[in-house]
Amino acid sequence: MAQATTAPVQDTHGHDTHGHHDEGWFKKYFWSTDHKMIAKQYLWTSIFMAVVGGLMAYVFRMQLAFPGIEVPGFGLVSPGEYNALITNHGSIMIFWVAMPMLIAAWGNFLIPLMIGADDMVFPRINRLSFQIFLISAILILASLFVQGGGFGGAWTSYPPLSANPEYNLTGLGASIWLIAVALEFVAFLLGGINFIVTLMNSRAPGMKAYDIPVTVWMIVIASILFMLSVGPLIAGAIMLLFDQTLNTGFYDPARGGDPILWQHLFWFFGHPEVYVVLLPAIGFVIDIIATFARKKLFGYKIMVYTAVATAVLSFFVWAHHQFIAGIDPRMANVFTVTTLLISVPIAELLFVIIATLYGGSIKFTTPMLWALSFVATFLIGGVTGIFLGASGSDIYLHDTYFVLAHFHYTFFPIAIIGGFAAFTYWFPKMFGTMLDETLGKIHFWGTVIPFQFIFIPLFALGLGGQHRRIYNFQNFPELASMQPLRVTATLALIVMILFQLVFFWNLFRSLRSKEKAPMNPWKANTLEWTTPSPPPHGNWPPDQMPKVYRGPYEYSVPDRDTDYWPQNEPS
Amino acid sequence: MQKPIATTRSASGIPTGRLAIWWLLASEIVIFGGLLACYLLFRLGHPEWADAAAVTNTAIGATNTFVLLTSSFTAVLAHQAAERGDGKKAARFLVFTIIGACLFLGIKSYEWWYEISHGYTITSNGFWSFYYTAAGLHAAHVIAGAIAMGFVAKDAAQGKELQRVELVGIYWHFVDVVWIFLFPLLYIAK
């Protein structure tokens, strides 16, 4: 594999360039192999995509609340455009926001820093992974503007609708969408191999398995889970692409194919995928809660084991998305059992987080507020999953807004709340300045309160029988009367979007600020806080690479002067 | 660029490159595994595909199996040479392996040309769709492997990065093993 070649000339060059870079702008910001720069590239791309996805939500929510109006900033929303907007909103939020933000950006930034290494083991593969990702992001955005418009067959892309341009009327958009998603998978496979091997081989001397910060564990478990679940879907995507472009019949029943095959391949990946994004977010939340509660984790090993158990179980639940898709009804019983079982490890994860608060001394900093609100909101998303996992009630709830609210109550805490938690916590390390706490708290409340007002009404609408992916509910007499709930959700969304301006203002101010952040502003134990903010090239001077003497959560150890005990401090 | 310290560590005791190759293969196994599982499920549900499978040329398939196995053997010899530190010899064996890959692709092209010109195309029926998709995906891996071996052989000839000879070798064995699965499934089962 491509290891960095060591030509002697380059060797001397690399040594004494800490701090000052004589490479050009392009080399520094675009062609860099430094894991911290690649992390920033992923981070900015995903924030940009989050804004795109959020604005798409604004457009189609306006259409739902006020059907037929010209949405300010967009114009009339036609049924085809509506479908393209929701499809790409869902795809972007999952594949170009949640995954790059939680796994790629923070994984790249934190894994080397937290395990005391100077970079990933394969820096150039890392760069390649981002470049493929960037191309995929450009493709998905471009697919909205090609002839026929963007793909509108939902992010699940069920054939025959997705397989045949005659049915979806967006032949080009559908193929570009599919290629973009496939490229994104490739980028994350490359990145994942890098993450896994880096953790396995490049830990600082002394760092044993149970000295690894939970964040790193979670990101790596997620990468393995992704790698093992996505393969069949990649094969399936090739088959779907051939159906679209070469006119094969893999999913066409008239020619011996089977449309339900795709559903199995998709959900065999799709369900593990939700834990692929959940685990890293849980990791951030645990690290943040331990730091600001000044507490050792309640049961580090339980945490790691339950994460692994969740990952393993997640391979056996996929068909709960297909209870009424025409699979053998006896199968549904099996999948109901496995689905409900998965509530046990996840409940345990949450109980351990809650128990960690016991006996702490909780500081309500902005990152801590985000982390705590993750637990409070994710619980709602988690327990509503049980209504869907029970086959009997899913008959009614399937493909209603109840499902929609369920997964926004999981995805939003994970991708957005978890994203902000990580962002506000590690910002000083990444950029070397502090974010403003007051602005941070205004933004926090301005985000989580409107959030409830968006999606609680959508739960109600779902229970009222409102189904998904409908551009105008006035066509359904029984649903028309629930319009006030739709308006509430849309207005709350607008409030939430406006509060994001506070975030960007805060971000902008801090990036411009001259005040340097200290090395360890939160008095945390993990290794990334033992190097200046931001860390220099190579993270630590080569002769001062950290050694590890203890686990990452030794807070408030009795008989010590300070209430923290960095991992690298010799006892 | 300076070689990162991270690359020089080996906390697991397994060389970094080999570890990476194994994970790469893990991700490839699920891709091919998914494809072949789909094929098997369809094949069980469509006994009539056996008629289409009867058209495939088992002799050509067997020849290609032999070619690939031989090329795997030269890959092993390349590895042995690299172990002894003989980069030149390793490079030479890798070139043999690449020739094997090209031979394989040449035979495959002839076979496909023959079949396509006789009207058996990827759209003919489910069997042919799988036939071209699975063998095509495999052929793409053959091409990728041959290119990778070219780069490794170039370095090895100058005595550099000899550990990579083993890594492409592992990859090449995997490509071989995939074919060992494809051959009976696509050619022999009639």
Place this chain on the structure above:
Amino acid sequence: MFERLAIQASSFAGDIDGLILLIAVLVGFWFIVAEGMFFWLIWRFRERPDQKSQYITGKEKHLKRWVTIPHALVLVCDVFIIIGAVRVWYDVKQHLPEPDTVIRVEGQQWAWVFQHPGPDNELDTGDDIWTTDDLYVEVDRTYHFRLSSRDVLHNFSVPAFRLKQDAVPGRTITGWFHATSTGTYDIQCAEICGIGHGVMAGRINIQDAETHASWMSENATTTAAQ
């Protein structure tokens, strides 16, 4: 606003609502306990000058109980939910009661086509009645529907019945319902099927025996006359 939620127009609607309620109670209990505990701990252990953080590893037996006992209890709740879910599922989807009448439902981009057996109660005879988007059934009768699709996936969904089933091209899926009250209710297509998915609305007209019989004789004659 939720007048619809009160409507249970099929024999199994009540069972499904009951199951939803059962889950709401079991899961709601845990939800309240977990959130309650969570906020209480946040409040109780907020940073205060007179309170130091404690060093607790969670390895002690008496502490582990705080996680293992809830763990076991969650498992017990899961068992109850599974039993409830499987029972309802068996009734609605797995077990087909003897039909009084069989109808055909076909989805296509973007309309529902219904084939009623007509007065002779036999499908594929001369007096069959074909309609688009309007389905006519009689109250208090057990119907089998044979569901298929002409092009892409659709989903035959009648919220008032709590009934939902995908229509898959290339397959015919048989399901059943037994309407318990008269009226006209929405039929939705609950699976995205292209641009017209949002307008693929149908209606189910549940009539008493008399009205249904006269509807049938009217339409059977008109179709026969054509």
